[in-house]
Amino acid sequence: MSNNNQNRYIICMKWGTKYGPEYVNRLYNMVKRNLTLDFEMVCLTDDETGIDPNVRCYPIPELNLPSGLPERGWKKLTTFKPELYDFKGTALFLDIDIVIVDNIDAFFEYEAEHEDSVVIIRDWKKPWRMIGNSSVYRFKVGQNTYPNLLSNFETNFSTIRNEVRHEQAYLSNYLREHHHLEYWDKSWCVSFKYQCMAPIPLNFVKAPRLPEGAKIVIFHGEINPPDAIKGGGGKWYRHVKPSPWLKEYWQ
The missing domain is CATH 3.90.550.10 (Spore Coat Polysaccharide Biosynthesis Protein SpsA; Chain A)
Known part of the structure; x- marks a missing residue:
């Protein structure tokens, strides 16, 4: 090397x-x-x-x-x-x-x-x-x-x-x-929990979305990529609706 x-x-x-x-x-x-x-x-x-x-x-x-x-x-x-x-x-x-x-x-x-x-x-x-x-x-x-x-x-x-x-x-x-x-530029690394998911209680009816300009989605807390893709997981009030769009990236 x-x-x-x-x-x-x-x-x-x-x-x-x-x-x-x-x-x-x-x-x-x-x-x-x-x-x-x-x-x-x-x-x-x-x-x-x-x-x-x-x-x-x-x-x-x-x-x-x-x-x-x-x-x-x-x-x-x-x-x-x-x-x-x-x-x-x-x-x-x-x-x-x-x-x-x-x-x-x-x-x-x-x-x-x-x-x-x-x-x-x-x-x-x-x-x-x-x-x-x-x-x-x-x-x-x-x-x-x-x-x-x-x-x-x-x-x-x-x-x-x-x-x-x-x-x-x-x-x-x-x-x-x-x-x-x-x-980093604040648009590059986004939090799935805080920026992709809708705020409580809208998270029960609105699916997570990818913010414009994002390069990397960060998972912290109880939710990881497989949970996010299929939905569910985490605390009851932080309910996650399925995010199938993640599948094309996470492979």
């Missing part, structure tokens, strides 16, 4: 049993259809069984945290190891339960204002908090750009876990203090 800064990586992560290998394989297929730039697909995982051989699989790096903690998104922070295997270049992290609905070249072509910026989704529900949603974020990988981001988290975890609820809050706060945090 050449070690120039033009290398482009799509990085995803799969652990536990909630999502099977088909989620990684669908993500790879969606990226392949919607990214015209050269890229390498990487999955950090605890089980590579059934994953497409075109996806390079590596173990999820260990986090130096107390044992017995519930499995959470803290693991995503290991993508910021100063040296992550042999990767050097620009990485776009994608959650495996997203649905890509349009060309995503722009996520690599976007020109950040600062060399060490991480570009992330701005939270939909409470944007004034300036917390990023880490379903889609771009960063410099393997170049020691964020040398203390992970070590600071591990060293001060007992304090941090009482201050923030999840890894994206820590990540956002740390980057705004020590580096730079930028946000």
